[in-house]
Amino acid sequence: MKNFLFCWVLLATIPFYSQEKPEGQKINFFGGFESNSQWYLNDKTLNIAHPNVPLRSNNYLFLNLKYKNWTAGIQGESYEDQALLNYNPKFNKTDVATYFVQYKNEKIDVTAGYFYEQFGSGLLFRSWEDRSLGINNALRGGRIIFAPTTYFTLKSVYGQQRSGFDVANSDIYGVDAELELSDLLKFETTELSIGGSYVGREEKITTIANPNFNSLTNAFAGRINFTHAAFYFSAEYDYKSKDAIIEVRNQIENDFIKPGNALLLNLGYSKKGFGVDGTFRRLENMSFFSERTAKGNAYNDRIMNFVPSLTKQHHYNLANIYVYQAQPNVFLGDETVLKTGEIGGQLDVFYNIKKGTSLGGKYGTKVAFNFSNWNALGGDFYLPKKEYKTDYIGFGKKYFSDYNVEITKKWNEKWQSIFSYINQYYNKKLIEETEGLVKTNILAAEATYKFSTAKSVRFLGEHMWADSDKKNWAASTVEYNHNSKVSVFVSDMYNYGNDDTKMRNHYYNIGTAYRKNSTRIALNYGRQRGGLVCVGGVCRFVPESSGISLSLNTTF
Amino acid sequence: MNKLQILLLFIGFSVYAQKQLPNLSLPNLEGKSVSLKNDFSEKDKLYVFSFWATWCTPCINELDELNDVQSEWKKTLNLEVIAIATDDSRTQKRVKPLINGKGWEYKVLLDTNQDFKRALSIVNIPYTIVVKNNVIVHVQNGYVPGSENELLAKLKTL
Numbered sequence: 074m075k076n077f078l079f080c081w082v083l084l085a086t087i088p089f090y091s092q093e094k095p096e097g098q099k100i101n102f103f104g105g106f107e108s109n110s111q112w113y114l115n116d117k118t119l120n121i122a123h124p125n126v127p128l129r130s131n132n133y134l135f136l137n138l139k140y141k142n143w144t145a146g147i148q149g150e151s152y153e154d155q156a157l158l159n160y161n162p163k164f165n166k167t168d169v170a171t172y173f174v175q176y177k178n179e180k181i182d183v184t185a186g187y188f189y190e191q192f193g194s195g196l197l198f199r200s201w202e203d204r205s206l207g208i209n210n211a212l213r214g215g216r217i218i219f220a221p222t223t224y225f226t227l228k229s230v231y232g233q234q235r236s237g238f239d240v241a242n243s244d245i246y247g248v249d250a251e252l253e254l255s256d257l258l259k260f261e262t263t264e265l266s267i268g269g270s271y272v273g274r275e276e277k278i279t280t281i282a283n284p285n286f287n288s289l290t291n292a293f294a295g296r297i298n299f300t301h302a303a304f305y306f307s308a309e310y311d312y313k314s315k316d317a318i319i320e321v322r323n324q325i326e327n328d329f330i331k332p333g334n335a336l337l338l339n340l341g342y343s344k345k346g347f348g349v350d351g352t353f354r355r356l357e358n359m360s361f362f363s364e365r366t367a368k369g370n371a372y373n374d375r376i377m378n379f380v381p382s383l384t385k386q387h388h389y390n391l392a393n394i395y396v397y398q399a400q401p402n403v404f405l406g407d408e409t410v411l412k413t414g415e416i417g418g419q420l421d422v423f424y425n426i427k428k429g430t431s432l433g434g435k436y437g438t439k440v441a442f443n444f445s446n447w448n449a450l451g452g453d454f455y456l457p458k459k460e461y462k463t464d465y466i467g468f469g470k471k472y473f474s475d476y477n478v479e480i481t482k483k484w485n486e487k488w489q490s491i492f493s494y495i496n497q498y499y500n501k502k503l504i505e506e507t508e509g510l511v512k513t514n515i516l517a518a519e520a521t522y523k524f525s526t527a528k529s530v531r532f533l534g535e536h537m538w539a540d541s542d543k544k545n546w547a548a549s550t551v552e553y554n555h556n557s558k559v560s561v562f563v564s565d566m567y568n569y570g571n572d573d574t575k576m577r578n579h580y581y582n583i584g585t586a587y588r589k590n591s592t593r594i595a596l597n598y599g600r601q602r603g604g605l606v607c608v609g610g611v612c613r614f615v616p617e618s619s620g621i622s623l624s625l626n627t628t629f
Numbered sequence: 630m631n632k633l634q635i636l637l638l639f640i641g642f643s644v645y646a647q648k649q650l651p652n653l654s655l656p657n658l659e660g661k662s663v664s665l666k667n668d669f670s671e672k673d674k675l676y677v678f679s680f681w682a683t684w685c686t687p688c689i690n691e692l693d694e695l696n697d698v699q700s701e702w703k704k705t706l707n708l709e710v711i712a713i714a715t716d717d718s719r720t721q722k723r724v725k726p727l728i729n730g731k732g733w734e735y736k737v738l739l740d741t742n743q744d745f746k747r748a749l750s751i752v753n754i755p756y757t758i759v760v761k762n763n764v765i766v767h768v769q770n771g772y773v774p775g776s777e778n779e780l781l782a783k784l785k786t787l
Contacts, residue, residue, distance in 0.1 A: 101648070101649045103648055103649075103651075103748075103749070103750070104750055105749070105750020105751075105752070106750075107750075107752050135750050137748070139649070139651070139652070142652070144651075144652065177652050189742060189743075189744070189747070190742070191718075191741065191742040194718040195717070195718050195742075199718075199742065201717075201742055201743065202743075202747065204752075223662075253660070264659045264660050264661070266660055298660055300659055300660065305725065307722075339722050341722065341725060341726055342726075343725050343726040343728075343729035343730065344729055345729055345732050346729070346730065346732050347729065347730060348725065348726020348727060348728075348729040348730040349726060350722055350723060350725070350726040352722060379717070379718060381717070381718065381719035382719070383719065385684075386684035386719070386720060388684065388685075388686050421723055421726060421727075422726075422730075423726050423727050423729070423730020423731070424730060425730055425731060425732050437732075439730070439731060441727075441730070489690075489774075491686075521774055523774045523775060525775070526775045526778045526779075527773060527774070527775030527776060527778065527779060528775065529773060529774040529775060554773035554774065554775075556773075556775075557769075557771075557773055557775065557776045557779050560773060586771075588770045588771045589770075590767075590768050590769075590770065591768040591770050592770065593752070593753060593770050593771060626750075626752040626753065628749055628750040628751065628768070629648075
């Protein structure tokens with residue numbers, strides 16, 4: 074607690090020092106602070122008791138110094154007395170979390186310490202930070218980015234991956250090269266680039282006497298990007314060398330050794346007022362962790378690659394109950410649950426109905442369609458002897474689909490509305506390896522009314538028809554923006570259709586937010602629905618809880 | 630714990646300076662690399678960087694609104710709006726068709742691994758910064774309908 078207070082005191086002193094000074098100052102200082110605290114309460118209706126430590130807090134202080142071509146940074150993190158519920162318990166107490174020193178000029182960029190990097194789409198390697206998911210898998214080591222010309226970039230990385238306040242017990246090597254062919258060949262109207270990556274993970278396994286796999290796992294990728302006028306196309310292929318499968322947490326299967334691969338294709342066309350974009354992806358055995366046994370951990374700890382679900386990220390509460398999670402893993406449970414990856418795609422269409430037409434009205438009407446469909450891989454599967462042979466273009470059982478349309482319309486200076494319809498198919502048994510299949514239809518309508526220059530009110534109503542599991546839900550939110558600084562909201566989600574009358578719960582929330590310049594403070598009271606919290610297609614499970622939360626963030 | 634406290638104290642107390650843009654280059658929609666330091670440095674011009682994502686409704690509302698008013702604003706102010714898409718590779722491919730579908734006329738930069746966002750310690754989007762002569766002169770955190778009027782009033786004073 075002492076350290077926590079220390080951070081606050083320090084923070085309070087910083088604004089005096091980061092005020093703007095006359096020009097000519099060479100040293101640049103910048104940073105930020107974020108704090109998320111929750112006081113968990115007992116809730117008899119939800120039948121939950123608060124955890125042993127009811128007051129918890131996650132805090133992050135990030136400071137940087139820049140001088141000419143040099144930048145140095147440090148991030149301190151504090152989880153006092155403990156991290157928020159269902160964060161990785163390795164985030165414990167207060168300590169220095171990351172630090173780095175970087176030198177960068179036009180041609181070379183050298184970093185020592187912790188750094189974030191992504192190769193291509195990230196399917197082989199991405200290190201990033203997402204505090205709301207508790208992900209920080211920065212590498213601790215060194216990185217050199219060398220760009221001798223405008224059309225060629227070479228990145229090389231080495232490091233150990235961050236895990237909690239420590240690093241994983243393995244070594245990661247990586248090289249990525251990108252060549253801008255269009256620059257090299259002096260194309261005028263066409264953009265063309267190619268790239269290639271290598272990632273190696275060296276992890277010695279001492280628990281198995283005679284491993285049938287190498288301690289070093291090699292992974293390769295190639296990619297191409299093409300743009301010409303309104304058309305664009307990109308492709309990436311990834312390959313991961315043979316390695317032991319882990320179906321059940323912590324169990325390395327020494328007799329089940331398989332390589333992995335991925336294919337990602339994207340094709341689009343867009344011009345003013347119209348855009349269409351299609352993505353196809355096939356994943357086979359593509360989970361990749363800095364330690365093999367980390368596979369299946371609930372905190373996304375030691376994850377090396379970024380395998381997001383390629384579906385629309387809805388902003389409606391009810392559309393986020395049955396969310397798809399990408400399925401890169403091998404799991405041969407029984408003849409009804411045969412998973413070796415996923416195959417599927419997504420299509421987006423954006424269209425702007427012009428102003429002045431009968432459907433467009435005075436301000437135009439914006440329409441967005443999105444369709445996604447994901448299946449397990451098809452092929453031959455052998456049980457109980459674990460073996461499989463997948464078809465390259467073969468569809469197994471369906472995991473998920475989402476068909477939705479969103480229409481945004483500004484009626485006049487005062488009113489704007491959004492109308493959405495969403496249809497989802499969620500194969501709970503196959504995705505979560507439990508039981509159930511849920512089909513839903515969701516309708517949502519939203520209207521914003523502007524009283525004056527910055528005073529407005531927003532109403533949101535949602536309804537979900539679900540044919541099984543928890544069945545029907547209704548939800549509503551009212552938000553009032555008093556001015557650009559102060560907002561309040563009230564919301565409720567009501568599971569009125571639950572077959573079990575005792576489970577017909579309300580998940581109400583009331584909150585306020587205050588913003589000024591770069592600072593935001595928010596205070597909330599209410600209930601958190603248990604389930605997945607997803608950001609950018611990666612999810613974290615949160616338990617049901619009830620309580621008061623305070624969050625603060627500021628930059629300087 | 631001492632090392633943390635000493636380091637933080639050192640950094641916190643020994644330095645003061647103006648807020649500049651980080652030394653970063655980001656690709657635009659055509660894949661060309663754009664330098665934050667060198668490509669937005671016209672003297673006395675106001676550069677409005679708006680951080681957004683395809684899944685962020687208030688961000689899109691803000692950019693819709695700015696798109697409607699920016700030609701009016703440009704009559705009296707020398708300014709440019711740049712939309713920084715913080716979409717990661719999950720949704721990044723949706724940026725281009727969405728922008729064209731909306732008919733926005735912004736320069737768009739892709740901050741796919743959120744290097745720019747992280748360097749400025751941005752937690753929530755929408756988040757808008759105004760840069761003049763390479764120095765951040767104004768920050769607007771969040772967007773509610775009508776915030777653009779306050780932004781305009783502020784821009785006139787910068």
